[in-house]
């Protein structure tokens with residue numbers, strides 16, 4: 001059935017523990033998966049262990065928050081050295097900034113909605129990368145909205161008066177850092193127009209020149225037309241083409257395995273990685 005190379009656990013903004021998540025992945029019949037929590041690799045050991053027990057192929061991953069050139073970009077990194085300091089410093093800085101940003105958003109929100117910081121912390125897993133989804137969950141618990149999607153469509157859009165941005169590494173620099181860490185950088189949902197401004201073709205070219213290895217073409221946030229364009233870019237530059245669900249458990253409508261990546265592409269990712277921990 002292939003691989004789902006983009007899934008989230010409670011260690012960022014998914015809704016399941018790593019164990020429950022991997023259990024569910026096994027039940028779907030996928031051959032393997034990548035755990036790609038935002039700005040953290042804390043879930044790798046448990047994901048690896050559980051995958052081995054259940055006979056699933058595990059690909060270590062992370063989704064790096066990036067910002068610059070007037071856009072917010074997510075960069076997937078596969079099989080990089082999780083102890084590489086320059087990359088660690090960047091994700092630590094983003095995680096720290098995410099906390100301050102969320103606190104400021106909650107202060108603004110508390111003027112109009114019955115939520116405070118404790119309510120958000122109650123929705124956030126211990127040590128998790130804090131994001132708008134946790135604020136959304138607090139708004140759901142307070143009865144302000146039905147679910148995360150409704151919160152994202154109204155109160156939490158980047159255009160909302162409650163929105164605050166956070167620090168994130170420049171996407172071109174992030175590509176270089178992932179390569180320097182031995183990892184394989186793949187641009188996540190490159191044409192996710194509903195989330196805000198998207199990267200220009202020029203910026204994507206710059207990322208390719210910096211070492212971008214692939215594009216997450218098959219993702220529900222890229223329209224069919226955009227997927228055709230992305231395929232042409234990937235073909236022109238001999239980039240990897242991946243497909244994934246971006247599963248967040250109950251937090252999003254995305255279903256596990258709704259898009260997949262073939263075994264051959266995963267082999268290419270493994271070959272491109274220059275970091276080898278144990279596999």
Ligand code: AMP
Pocket residue numbers: 013038130131132133148149152153248251252
């Ligand atoms: P943040 O990085 O804190 O600005 O929040 C963005 C995160 O929210 C993304 O990583 C998505 O996982 C999640 N997200 C974006 N749109 C939606 C949505 N409509 N419903 C649920 N989660 C969403």
Ligand code: FE
Pocket residue numbers: 008013038248
């Ligand atoms: Fe997310």
Ligand code: FE
Pocket residue numbers: 063074188189
């Ligand atoms: Fe993303």
Ligand code: ZN
Pocket residue numbers: 006008063188246
């Ligand atoms: Zn994601």
